[in-house]
Amino acid sequence: MLRVLRFLLHLLLVVLLTILTQVGGIVYAISLLGHGYIRRKFLHRWQRILAQGLSFSALYLLFALFLVPAIAKPLGRVPLPLTATRYVKPAHLWTCLLNRHYVKPELREITFAVAEEMQKKYPGTFVKYLDANFPFIDKFPLPPHLSHIDGKKLDLSFQYRDHKTGEISPGVPSWLGYGICEEPRPGEENRPEACAEKGYWQYNLLRRIIPQGSKKRYLFDEAGTRAMVQAFVSKNGVRRILIEPHLKARLGLTSAKVRFHGCQAVRHDDHIHVELL
Ligand SMILES: [Zn+2]
Structure with a gap:
């Protein structure tokens, strides 16, 4: 027994x-x-x-x-850097310890190129990555993500500034990297509410679970985040970028590559999702 x-x-x-x-x-x-x-x-x-x-x-x-x-x-996937390299770093080291930081070489090069462009525009900026893909086997699921199964997907933290000093912040507000959201303001399109009303319970799950206390130490950097999304948009190899519609409108992002992901996913006003063609 x-x-x-x-x-x-x-x-x-x-x-x-x-x-x-x-x-x-x-x-x-x-x-x-x-x-x-x-x-x-x-x-x-x-x-x-x-x-x-x-x-x-x-x-x-x-x-x-x-x-x-x-x-x-x-076999076709490379790790993103464990420590700050060419202005790219993990938002949290545990992403790397759990082997969730692998991408196709092209996506790593695009990420480095974006980070270097950002650095020229806003010195002191890092591109901080969240979950990418596992190292091996297409279609091997990376829970809880639906599509991070082929080395072509990468989640990134927004850009933030220190609430007190206004300086570019190297950190991210959420200990998980997800779940601290730039909520829709009154008058903005509110997909999180609309998806919840349609019964998609998972859409706002992380927002409900993750403690929101550290949010007050960070300011959402609209200019930095907009510049980062636009730098990814400008790359030929990038197929689409997912972000909540209210942030697409607020940041003035007009590219057809910037899209809404649907209620079956989770909300994307706490991070952006980049994917290759
Ligand atoms: Zn994603």
Whole structure:
């Protein structure tokens, strides 16, 4: 009975880690090979759990930092930078630790080009990315995103300024990167409300879950965000950019590439979504 329960627990962890990180489940399965040695080596239960946790963590980091990028590259996806590089950086490092920062090489080059243009226009600006794609296999889902399955999709944080100083801010208001929204103002088109009224419960889910307290430290940088969207629009390889209609109107974005995504997705007034042709 105990063996069955232990097997089910391992299986559950493999599934969860695969959903969350794509390769974490395989890494966990490999790390199980060392559990026999750890059981013989350590007598106390807590020592074993600690040793198992550490061996998995070390193996996972080895994969995430070295093996996965090396294997993904010839298969057509490259990681976005872990640290600020050519004015591109992750909004949160956990995006990279979970292997959710892989894109087609063309999308990485476009992102670098946009960041360098932004830097010339607004020195001190970084393009801060959120979820991109997993490193391997087209159509492998990246929950909770519907379309981040082929290396051609990239979510980006808006540009912000420090509420007190007005300076360009290197940070983002949400600890998750999502869920802190530039809400529709009175008189603006309000798709979040319209989608909720149609019964799309998921549309505003993150807005409801994520604590909104840190929003007051940030000012939405309209000029910076507009310049960033327009720089992406100007790239031939970019197929479309998704943003809430009230922000498209507020920022004066007129390109046909800038579109509404539909109520089946989630609201896009907390981030923008860029995708390649
Ligand atoms: Zn997206």
